[in-house]
Amino acid sequence: MDGQKRESLMEDGFKPKIIIFCCNWCAYAGADLAGVTRRKIKPHFRVIRTLCSARVDPEFIMHAFKKGADGVMVAGCHPGDCHYIGGNYRTRRRMALLKTMLMQFGLNKDRFRLEWISAAEGEKFATVVNEFVDTIIELGPSPYRKMIEEKRNKEPAALTNIG
């Protein structure tokens, strides 16, 4: 996303920036399948592939929000199907706790989702992502993204918008 031309949040309507972490064996394959079967998916997301959803460190997710992501999703194999046996068991605990903490930070809980998507679930990938994009459009830009904008526009007074 760096290096790309940045649009102002006020012009042209809000264009959400969404990051989706996909595990290689299930979710990424499912995303691939969605593409191959030509599912219509709204374009406002980027995929980051990891070998397992358990590789997704909570720090990556917080970093994404800090850098202006409006929504973050983590997608992995269904419990019981993890390529590494028990990786996604840790993922779900981690993400449940992270969700609580992100809410403590003030973020709307709907900006962060955990989904189980198998390699065969191309349709599910499309449905879930479209739904997520709609949710994010409804919520508007993330407050952390607004902070970046305001700093760039040198409007420090806008920072008291927080809290």
Add this chain to the structure above:
Amino acid sequence: MPEIWDKKHKTDTRHIRIEPVTRLEGHAKIDIFLDKDGNVEDTYFQVVELRGFEEFCKGRPAEELPRIVTRLCGVCPWPHHIASSTALDKLFDAPPPAPALKVREMGYCAHMLESHLEHIYALGPAPDFVLGPAADPKKRNVFGVIEAVGLEVGKKVIVHRGYAVEIEDMVGGKSTHPVFSIPGGISHPITSEQRDRIRELADKLVDFCEFTLTIVNDVILSNKDYMEIILNQDLYYHRSYHMGMVDEKNQLTFYGGKLRIMDPEGNETAKFSDEEYLDYIAEHPVPWSYLKFPYLKKIGWKGIRDGMDSGLYRVAPLSRLNVAEGLTTPKAQRVYTEFFNTLGKKPVQNSLAFHWARAIECLYAAERLQELANDDEIMSRDYRTISRSVKGEGVGVIEAPRGTLFHHYKADKNGIITDLNLVVASAQNYGAMNMDIRNVARQLIRNGEISNGILNMVEMGFRSYDPCFSCATHAAIGEMPMQIRIFNSRREEIKRISR
């Protein structure tokens, strides 16, 4: 020979600023405004710091507070730690077993000593009285005192204060920011090795406190010039109320007693338990400081003045000795009697007497430490009660080195803090500090003539209270709403509009 007075010089300025004030715990400054003749028009003692504990502690699990609120103050974390856990004993319905209360008090006595000795030797009276108020500012500090009294005495002071720190480390886990006091008791029992060591150190500390009182006597009480300043009712003196904690026999106690208020004539006007504090104490904000002024609710806020009809009151060593009818330990009790024989009938109102009262409290704390260290119960394995339910509210009170401290918490049914209120020690002396500074400045600064020593004597106006402004200002600020006051031609206020 101490330097008490120095050569004055004339100043043209009409606004003298002392920034920051030094040899205290906290961030503050003094502004002195002179009229065109060079006489003092007004003074302000502003506390300039704040952090926001009463807001950011909301949402925290209540049982975590004893380790968060210690950071209100690194000089007196112990009173916050224990007052906090005392409030939680009630909030979590976990009354501690008697041995736990004794261990808390024992560790606390060591803290009292550590804090008081630090003030006596490093922050307050030692530099000001051993070297003199007008001594060279570059030397007028603990290092200058060590130079003057010699390395042997200096080492003795440091080593003995170190004993108090050692006891704090043993009992509290950490001397600064202790961890051991928790809802329902304490986290670990005292072993017999620890008890033996504490006993050994307590004996040394009692001796050292007697030595300290000898120094107070030799340096201050035997010096005619100093006694003149101390007793001068135009300088460091107020006719104020006093408050302190006492036990059932009205003797001084730091923990577990009731609060007693004495009026300027020496009569008891109230005695109340911790839970009732809101009936007696309220706080008044001002636009020029981050520190609020606590005052007696039943009298009301009457401004920064003293006397029978002012709501301001004082706390800490002098007030505690005034309010108590005696001390429970023999050596300290003897000096207590001597104190009132020397300074007159209760209540003693001379602000500089706080220094002597502080040294007497040291001896009491050391003797009490000795008592508790010799009590086998402190080694009991019955040191904790597990929470039975979440009652959701609790008040904890303790006599901090600098005055009475109140912690009041409210929590939801999950024990998460929803509201808290802190009335901190030094705030209760803030009015008196302002008045002492004003009186001293008015008396000593005439016709625009000032000196280094005079400005230090102005600072001594707050130093006798050993203030702790980190505690006092747990808050933060923002924009000020507007207030319009409408007066008629007779200067009577007829309407007030606020937003």
Add this chain to the structure above:
Amino acid sequence: MSEKITIALKRGASCVGCDIAVVNFNEALFTLLSLADIVFSPTLLDVKYDDLRAMPSQSITIGFYHGAVRNSDNEEMAKVMRDKCQILIAYGACAHMGGIPGLANVTNKQAILEQVYRNTLSTNNEDHVFPQERYVDQAGHELTLPEFWDEVKALDDVVDVDYYVPACPPTHDINMQILNMVKLFVEEGKPLPPKGTVIASEKNLCDECQREKSDHLSVEQFFRVHEKVFDPDKCFLEQGLICMGPATRAGCGAVCPGANMPCRGCMGPTAVVSEQGASMLSALASIYQISDKENELAEEQIERIMSQITDPLGCFYRFSLPKSELGRVVKDTKTPVKEKKGKE
């Protein structure tokens, strides 16, 4: 005999525990005084701000700044210290990472103002009086207070910092490490460590902690400190008590576990991570037991289990909130009320 160096001690938004840490050098204070003259310390000396400002640039050898930066006065004096001192050390958790005052990043000026000066139970403020940054009294006297910010920062957010000394407050061992460093520098000209060094251990607290640790850690339930008695010999995490040890740097001697209380992370993150909270969150989630019925557990049940950890933000970022990835709490839009499809 080598020439003495000079030292300055300045505080920001601090509890002053770090000044006490210096007083607690005890007899080693004499060693320090043989190596250095303390030329500025409002707690201990009668040297005022104007005296400090009048000192030439870079004329003080080492400056110790403790406390967080959260008002204009803290920032101005941090810059003055940077100018006057050749070496500037962020001393203590607050200067290092924001410390406990950093927790104020969960809130803002307005909320704190309302709470302290109006809503607290003992406050009587019918006249709506709040402290003002500039106030003129009826006689025309002007008084000022430092400008307050919404946000708390660590020292290196406003000035360049040479070294960091963690812990709240820095322990005696860490202080002796510093003293030794200074001694070798002054007496033998031994170079100081590389700029940016954190003066403590490179290890993780669990290494230093004396408690027994099993090879395999699997927690069945998380408890809160008031809910159970703790075995003084076993690892806290094994007992279901949250202890920040795994995500915390060593060097403090693990005194809190020694007093039978779990670590709360004041030494800051370990040498290899920057995000203390994320590390701890990840670690805690990893040690929660995997049950036989794992595949039958729904996400809501998992959320309920993890909610046994009551205050992740306040626990994992107790001392490091300003230095966390997100840095501060924000306000977000609420989800419009309507039928939601699919699971979260």
